[in-house]
Amino acid sequence: MFSSLSDNLDKTFRKLRGVGHISEKNIADALREIRIALLEADVEFGVAKDFIANVKEKAMGAEVLKSIKPGEQIVKIFHDELEALLGADQAPLDLNPPARILICGLNGAGKTTTSAKLAARLKKEGRRPLLVACDLYRPAAIDQLATLAKQIDVPVYTPDASEKDVVKVAKDALAWAEREHGTVILFDTAGRQEIDERLVEELKRLHAFLQPKETLLVADAATGQQAVSVAKHFDEAVGITGIILTKLDGDARGGAALSMRAVTGKPIKFAGEGEKLDQLFEFHPSRMADRILGMGDIVGMVEQVAGKLNEEDAMRSMQRMQEGKFDFTDFLDQMKMIQKLGPLEGLLGLMPGFNKIKKQLPSNAFDTGKLKRTEAIVLSMTPDERRRPEIIKGTRRARIAAGSGTTLPEVNTLLKQFGEMRKMMKSPGKMKGMMKQLGGMGGGGMGGLGDMLKGLGGKFPF
Ligand SMILES: Nc1nc2c(ncn2[C@@H]2O[C@H](COP(=O)(O)OP(=O)(O)O)[C@@H](O)[C@H]2O)c(=O)[nH]1
Ligand SMILES: [Mg+2]
Structure with missing residues (x-):
C-alpha cells in the first residue's frame, strides 16, 4: 500500500531539500508534482485539490524558521496537512453501555x-x-x-x-x-x-x-x-x-x-x-x-514486535552483535523470532525507507520455503560449527548440505552472506547509528531485531 505514492513524494521532497533558497517557483513545482502523485494514487479529485490549496497557503504564509532548512519546513507542513486529512487524532470506539x-x-x-x-x-x-x-x-x-x-x-x-x-x-x-x-x-x-x-x-x-x-x-x-x-x-x-x-x-x-x-x-x-x-x-x-x-511507522512496528518478542532475548542478541560474537546459534534464535512475527514483508513495510530496500532484495527474499531451508542448514551444523563458522570448510560443507537436504551452493551462499553480515555488525559506525535509533524509539527499545534488519539493508542472508 502507498508504495508508489511514497516513492513519488520522496522524489519531490528530495529535490526540495536540495535547494538552499526556496522560491515561489520551487514551491509551485513541488505542489504540482504532489498533486499528480495524489491523483495517481487514486485520491479523490476534490480532496487532492483542497489539500494542495491548504499546503500552498501554509507554505506561502509560513515564517521561515532559521533552525531548519526551508525544504524540510515544507515537508513538515505537508506531513501535518496529511495528518489532518487522515483525521488528526485516533478516534476511539464509544463503548458506553449498552x-x-x-x-x-x-x-x-x-x-x-x-x-x-x-x-x-x-x-x-x-x-x-x-x-x-x-x-x-x-x-x-x-x-x-x-x-x-x-x-x-x-x-x-x-x-x-x-x-x-x-x-x-x-x-x-x-x-x-x-x-x-x-x-x-x-x-x-x-x-x-x-x-x-x-x-x-x-x-x-x-x-x-x-x-x-x-x-x-x-x-x-x-x-x-x-x-x-x-x-x-x-x-x-x-x-x-x-x-x-x-x-x-x-x-x-x-x-x-x-x-x-x-x-x-x-x-x-x-x-x-x-x-x-x-x-x-x-x-x-x-x-x-x-x-x-x-x-516508517516505527511506533506501530515497535508495538507489533513488542507484543510477540521476548525483549530480553532481543537485547541479548543485540549485545552479542555489538561484541562481534554473533554466531549461528544467535542467528537461529533470530530466525525463530522472525517466524513468530508473521509475514516479514508486512513488518518490514513499516520501516523507514523500506520501499527502496525492497526493490534491491531478491524476489524470493520473503519466501518462507527459503527460510525453512536456511534453518535446516543451520540445524545440520554441530554446536561447535555454529559457534565458529570459520571452521566450516570443504568436507563439513558437503556434510551439512547432505544432512539438511540442501545443496552445496546453498550452504556456500549462506556462509558467505553470514560472514558479510557479521563484518557489518562489527563495524562500529554502523552499530552506533543503530543504537542511536534504538534510543530514539523510547521505552528502552525492543532490542536487536528491528535494528538488525534495518542495519542489514539489502543483505538478508535468507
Ligand atoms: N489480505 C487481507 N485480506 C482480508 C482482510 N480482511 C478480510 N480479508 C479477506 O477478505 C475476504 C472476504 O472477507 P469477509 O470477512 O468474508 O467479507 P464480508 O463479505 O464483508 O463479510 C476473506 O478471504 C478475508 O480473509 C485484510 O485486512 N487483509
Ligand atoms: Mg460476511
Whole structure:
C-alpha cells in the first residue's frame, strides 16, 4: 500500500531539500508534482485539490524558521496537512453501555473477518464481546462467523437458517446477550456486490431497532474511488460513526484511505492488514502520514514486535552483535523470532525507507520455503560449527548440505552472506547509528531485531 505514492513524494521532497533558497517557483513545482502523485494514487479529485490549496497557503504564509532548512519546513507542513486529512487524532470506539456495534459494508469488504478481529481486540482489552450473525442471505456466512468466533473463543449467536427477519434475529440475540452477560455486542450484517435498496432498507430497520452507539463501515482499501462513494451512500442511509479500512496489506494505491475521511467527515478507526485475526490495528493518522512519507511507522512496528518478542532475548542478541560474537546459534534464535512475527514483508513495510530496500532484495527474499531451508542448514551444523563458522570448510560443507537436504551452493551462499553480515555488525559506525535509533524509539527499545534488519539493508542472508 502507498508504495508508489511514497516513492513519488520522496522524489519531490528530495529535490526540495536540495535547494538552499526556496522560491515561489520551487514551491509551485513541488505542489504540482504532489498533486499528480495524489491523483495517481487514486485520491479523490476534490480532496487532492483542497489539500494542495491548504499546503500552498501554509507554505506561502509560513515564517521561515532559521533552525531548519526551508525544504524540510515544507515537508513538515505537508506531513501535518496529511495528518489532518487522515483525521488528526485516533478516534476511539464509544463503548458506553449498552455497547452495540453494527458492522456494515459491501460483500467481500471483510465485514465478517473484521467483526471477529474486533471482538478479539475487545476481548484482549478485558471486555466480554459477543458476536451476532445477521447475514441471513447466505447460510455459509453464519457458519463463517461461528468458525471465526470459535478460533478466538468468543460466544456467537447463530440464527436458524430458516429465519428471514433480521430485526427478529437482533431481538432474540439481545435476550441471549443478556443471559451471556456480554459487555459489547457486535452485529455482522449482510452485504451486496453493490448497494441496493433492499439492503439499505434492511440495514435501516436493523439500525433503528438496535440504536447502536457505533455503526462501522468496513471498506476494502483496494477498491479505490468506489469505496469512497459507497461510504457516502452508507452514511446517508444509516449514519456511520466510523470506518474500518481493510486489506491495507495489499498493493492498492491507497487513494481511498486518503479520501475517505475528507469525503465522509467520519474517522477511520481501525485498519485491517492481513487475514489473521490479530491483524487489526488502531488507525493513527500521524503514523500513517509518517508511513506515506517513507518515515516508517516505527511506533506501530515497535508495538507489533513488542507484543510477540521476548525483549530480553532481543537485547541479548543485540549485545552479542555489538561484541562481534554473533554466531549461528544467535542467528537461529533470530530466525525463530522472525517466524513468530508473521509475514516479514508486512513488518518490514513499516520501516523507514523500506520501499527502496525492497526493490534491491531478491524476489524470493520473503519466501518462507527459503527460510525453512536456511534453518535446516543451520540445524545440520554441530554446536561447535555454529559457534565458529570459520571452521566450516570443504568436507563439513558437503556434510551439512547432505544432512539438511540442501545443496552445496546453498550452504556456500549462506556462509558467505553470514560472514558479510557479521563484518557489518562489527563495524562500529554502523552499530552506533543503530543504537542511536534504538534510543530514539523510547521505552528502552525492543532490542536487536528491528535494528538488525534495518542495519542489514539489502543483505538478508535468507
Ligand atoms: N489480505 C487481507 N485480506 C482480508 C482482510 N480482511 C478480510 N480479508 C479477506 O477478505 C475476504 C472476504 O472477507 P469477509 O470477512 O468474508 O467479507 P464480508 O463479505 O464483508 O463479510 C476473506 O478471504 C478475508 O480473509 C485484510 O485486512 N487483509
Ligand atoms: Mg460476511
